[in-house]
Every structure is written in C-alpha cells, then in structure tokens.
Amino acid sequence: MSTExxxxxxxxxxxxxxxxxxxxxxxxxxxxxLELVTPKAQHRFIPHAAGMALAVVLAGVALNFGKIWxxxxxxxxxxxxxxxxxxxxxxxxxxxxxxxxxxxxxxPRARVPxxxxxxxxxxxxxxxxxxxxxxxxxMFFVALETVTIGFYILVSYYRERASSLEAGLKYLVLGAxxxxxxxxxxxxxxxxxxxxxxxxxxxxxxxxxxxxxFLRENPGNFLATAGALLVIGGVAFKIGxxxxxxxxxxxxxxxxxxxxAFLAVSSKAAGFAVLLxxxxxxxxxxxxxxxxxxxxxxxxxxxxxNLSALTQRNTKRLMGLSGVAHAGYLLxxxxxxxxxxxxxxxxxxxxxxxxxxxxxxxxxMAYVAGPDDSGEELDHYARLAxxxxxxxxxxxxxxxxxxxxxxxxxFMGKLLLFVAAFHAQLYGLLAVAVVGVVISIFYxxxxxxxxxxxxxxxxxxxxDSPARPLPAGPKWVGVAALALLTFATVLLGFFQAPLxxxxxxx
Amino acid sequence: MxxxxxxxxxxxxxxxxxxxxxxxxxxxxxxLLRKNxxxxxxxxxxxxxxxxxxxxxxxxFNGTLDGNVFVFFILTIAAAEVAVGLAIIVALFRKRxxxxxxxxxxxxx
Numbered sequence: 001m002s003t004e005x006x007x008x009x010x011x012x013x014x015x016x017x018x019x020x021x022x023x024x025x026x027x028x029x030x031x032x033x034l035e036l037v038t039p040k041a042q043h044r045f046i047p048h049a050a051g052m053a054l055a056v057v058l059a060g061v062a063l064n065f066g067k068i069w070x071x072x073x074x075x076x077x078x079x080x081x082x083x084x085x086x087x088x089x090x091x092x093x094x095x096x097x098x099x100x101x102x103x104x105x106x107x108p109r110a111r112v113p114x115x116x117x118x119x120x121x122x123x124x125x126x127x128x129x130x131x132x133x134x135x136x137x138x139m140f141f142v143a144l145e146t147v148t149i150g151f152y153i154l155v156s157y158y159r160e161r162a163s164s165l166e167a168g169l170k171y172l173v174l175g176a177x178x179x180x181x182x183x184x185x186x187x188x189x190x191x192x193x194x195x196x197x198x199x200x201x202x203x204x205x206x207x208x209x210x211x212x213x214f215l216r217e218n219p220g221n222f223l224a225t226a227g228a229l230l231v232i233g234g235v236a237f238k239i240g241x242x243x244x245x246x247x248x249x250x251x252x253x254x255x256x257x258x259x260x261a262f263l264a265v266s267s268k269a270a271g272f273a274v275l276l277x278x279x280x281x282x283x284x285x286x287x288x289x290x291x292x293x294x295x296x297x298x299x300x301x302x303x304x305x306n307l308s309a310l311t312q313r314n315t316k317r318l319m320g321l322s323g324v325a326h327a328g329y330l331l332x333x334x335x336x337x338x339x340x341x342x343x344x345x346x347x348x349x350x351x352x353x354x355x356x357x358x359x360x361x362x363x364x365m366a367y368v369a370g371p372d373d374s375g376e377e378l379d380h381y382a383r384l385a386x387x388x389x390x391x392x393x394x395x396x397x398x399x400x401x402x403x404x405x406x407x408x409x410x411f412m413g414k415l416l417l418f419v420a421a422f423h424a425q426l427y428g429l430l431a432v433a434v435v436g437v438v439i440s441i442f443y444x445x446x447x448x449x450x451x452x453x454x455x456x457x458x459x460x461x462x463x464d465s466p467a468r469p470l471p472a473g474p475k476w477v478g479v480a481a482l483a484l485l486t487f488a489t490v491l492l493g494f495f496q497a498p499l500x501x502x503x504x505x506x
Numbered sequence: 507m508x509x510x511x512x513x514x515x516x517x518x519x520x521x522x523x524x525x526x527x528x529x530x531x532x533x534x535x536x537x538l539l540r541k542n543x544x545x546x547x548x549x550x551x552x553x554x555x556x557x558x559x560x561x562x563x564x565x566x567f568n569g570t571l572d573g574n575v576f577v578f579f580i581l582t583i584a585a586a587e588v589a590v591g592l593a594i595i596v597a598l599f600r601k602r603x604x605x606x607x608x609x610x611x612x613x614x615x
Contacts (some may be wrong), residue, residue: 138572138575138576138579141576141583142579142583149586149590151591152587152591152594153590156594156597159597160600160601161601161602162598162612163613165594165597165598165601166598166610166613167596167613168598169543169594169598170610172587172590172591173537173543173546173550176549176550176587177534177553178535180530180533180534181534181553182558183554184530184553184556184581186557187557187560187561188560188562189565190564190572190573191523191564191568194568194570195569197564202570204570204572204573206572250613253613254613310574326513374613
C-alpha cells in the first residue's frame, strides 16, 4: 500500500466520523468469536460484553457530541452528519442498552441460543444509526433492509414456539411488501430525476440533494410525486401508521419481550428519524401534497390505535395498539414541523419520554411474564402491587407517563407536541389528539387498576386454574435500571431543561 | 441467432415501464390474495424484480450507471431476505404442519 494513500486516509476524518457504527459492527463479530474461544461456563458473560460495548460507544458519542459536524457529507454524499443524526445515535444506543438488559432477564427462561441475539442487536443498532444519517437512497435502502432483516430473525427468535415463528412470518411478509413498495418509489424518483450534470459531475436521483433540487424546479412532476408518496408509504409501515398498522398487534404479541420493546421504541423512532429527514430534506418542495396526506394519516392513526386498544386484555397487544396511537401524536408533530421548525425537536423529546416510559413498562412485563410471554393478560397483574410493590410502582409511573398524567415526562412530551400543533394552527388534528388522549386514559388506568386495586372475583367452583407463580423479584441490576428509568421519568416531568435545552434550538 | 428477436423493433422506455408496473401489480395483488405462504413469497420476489427491471431501463435511457449498480445491492438484499424467510417457513412448518395463511391464526384474540 502506498504511503500517499495512507496519508490521504489519515487526513480525512471520514472513517473517524463513522467510528461508533464501525466499533459496534466489530463488537458484534467479536461476540461470535468470544463464544467460540471461551469455555461454555463463561458464556454468561457475553451479554455483559455486549452491554459494555454499547455503553462504551454511547459514552464516546456523548463525549464527542459537542463536536457537531454540521451538514458535512462523507463518502461521496452517502452519509450526511448533522445534529438530528447525532441525537438519533444517542437515542438508538440508549434504547439498545435497555433492550440488552431486558434480554438478560428474558432469554434465560427460553431454550434458545443466546449469543446470536446480542450479535443481531448490535448489528441492527449500527444499521439504525447509519439509517438516520443517510443522504443517498442506496445507503438508505441498504441500511433499512439490514434493520428489517435483522428484525425478521429477532421476532422469530423463540424458534421452538409457534407463536414467535408465526409473528416472524407475518412481519416478514408485510415487511417485505412495504420494502418492495419503498423500493419502487426510489426507482421512480431515480427515473424521474434522470441525469443531472452540474460542474462536470453527474448526479442522479439517488442523492437526496439532487432530488430536492429537481422537485423544487419541477413542481407537479407526476412520476417524482408518486415515487415520494410510495417512499413515505414504506416508512409509514415502520412507524405503524394507519393503513399499514395491520402487522402491529400480532407481531408485538408473538415476539419475545425484549424484541417487542426494541420494535416499539427503536423501530418506531427510526421511522420518525427517516420521515423528518425526508420531509425536511429531499421532499421539502412537496409540502403541498405531504401535509394533507400526513394529517389524514395522523388522525386515522390516533383514532384507530386508541379505539382498538380499548378492548385488549393481552398486555403486549395493548402496548402495540397504544403505540400506534403514540405514532399518531408524533405524526402531528411531523406535520407541525412544516411551519414550526422547533416541532422536530418536540418529536425527539416525545420519543425520549416514550423510550423511558416504555422501557420501564416492558421491564415490569419481563418480570411478570412466566415462561410463555406471549399470553400475558391484564389479569396476571392482580395483586402485583401487594406482592412486588417496587414493580407495581414502576408500572404505575411508566403507564402513567404513557397516558400523559401531569407531573410525569409523558405529559410534558404531549404538551410540547400539542403547543407546536397549536402554533402551526392544526386545530382539527389537535381536537382529535385530545379525544385520543382521553380515550387512552381509560385503558391505561385499567392496567394500573389491575395492578393496584383488589378485584373481587367469585371463586369459580372446581374450574379455578392453578395459582400463578409469584413474579420473579428483580436482582440489583434490574432494580437499578428500573429505578433509574422511573426516576428519569419523574424528573423530566419537573425539569425539562436537560433534554429540551439540548433538543429544542433557541 | 433467433430471427424474430433480432428483427424486433427497439422498445422505448414506456414499454419497459409498462411491463415493470404489470409485474409489480401482479406481485402486489398476489401477496394480498394468495393463501399459500410460498406463493406469497414468490410474489414478493416478483415485486423486487419489477423494481429491478424498471431500474435497469431507467439506467439505460437516462445514461447513468448508478441504477445498474443498485441492482446488485437489491439482489443481495433479496437473497438475504429469502434465506431468512425460508428458514422461518421451514421452522413454522415443522411446528404447525401447514403453510396455508388462513390456518396460521394462533395470534388472535
């Protein structure tokens, strides 16, 4: 290798800028090697190694956060470093760290290989971080498919359970369908933009910047508009917006609990990161088409999510369908961000509060669930507060924050989104959202009631099922993680400055 | 040399796009309407191939090579998807002894 090449590589910070993703990918491979070379008795430390890798990368990203690369394009325009990209990195790393913790609770109960789970977790995390920073449709599609294919395997990870495999198959068919729709949209955009020569360099419709210029100069181009709408449709599948939400309840129920949490938090956040990236980047000139479409999606998503969650008794389906409603509130934020620039920050604030509350609730679900975690009903939470007061308290705070009860973080997240919508004069959507929140309080309180208040049930003669075993008590790591999540949720309800000062530009 | 093909007129971009859209529509409705998981799977691949055909046609008529390069990425991704998908289908068939969609309804309340 010539020294000139080495010098050129050293001079450019292109690879340094992608350090977190590269370290994660190497750590993922390292885990597999570790499994081969260490004796079987030491394998229980591999999850800790995965958690350590995530924590180290998270600390690295947080320490270098101030070094903002503003709009610098790397690798010939494949990657664009930006402030939202950095926020997305922190979000995905934090979420994966918590999923890693949930997996150490849940996986030992099932007879499955464990190391591969953490391997896939790290690979998917790296791909999610790349996805949020992509600036080129080829990069975008490859990162998205890496995430999606990783999720196919993770959802069907309990391979000895028909329910997990069935969820995996459903996610696979509908996920591949949405990917194909998204791909066709990309192809139409490529075809519409054609060959653009600027300054002796040929640009194509794969680059976000070229698409932006093309759409600005050719408003009303049918092929490009259709392509953009197909791409938005593919992204809407990720976030579980209304016509594409059909997979949510089944997949959430069948997937292992850590994967359900990963889907609910990271996959949804990835959808919103990409949506914000596209509607403010490449598709910005199409606001006249996108605002009505996204508004309609938001209203339908909120109404559908809340009404269908009302009748659910299965906790994972309940989390899934209420998550659909949360996606609706977030879509209002995306619509508002067309006219109110800080609404994008409000969307991220909401996602962070959603992460804290959801992970707390999924943590409690992981402890309450027996060996079969797909059949967890609200009735299983009876007497939880008396038998495990700590878990009961964490559940109350987490569910309360999801419902948006005033002193908790979830309330502030909703408030910020609704203020943004008010500034953007989206009064109709605001009314729908408020009605949705009122409906959601009903089913969220049903859950808290099941855990905290005694319900007298007539003793059924002879047919009573065997008593459920007491939920496992969390070990100190579990206590620390859940207490931290609960504390953060309460604290963010009172002091938003640490998060809002960072997410909302002044 | 097949004389018929050799004598065929050069087709324009709309012809390619028409075939591509037709393939995409067949695949899309196949996924929605067919009941056999393997046939659904073939329909998904058909949709990806429709995109590939349109991509190559656009690449030729636009005069840029990027589309041809993207095709290789799509093929790789489709192969990974098939590998994972068939593994799931086989594992599910071992458990349930069926691949008909209407019988895979354990997750309903």
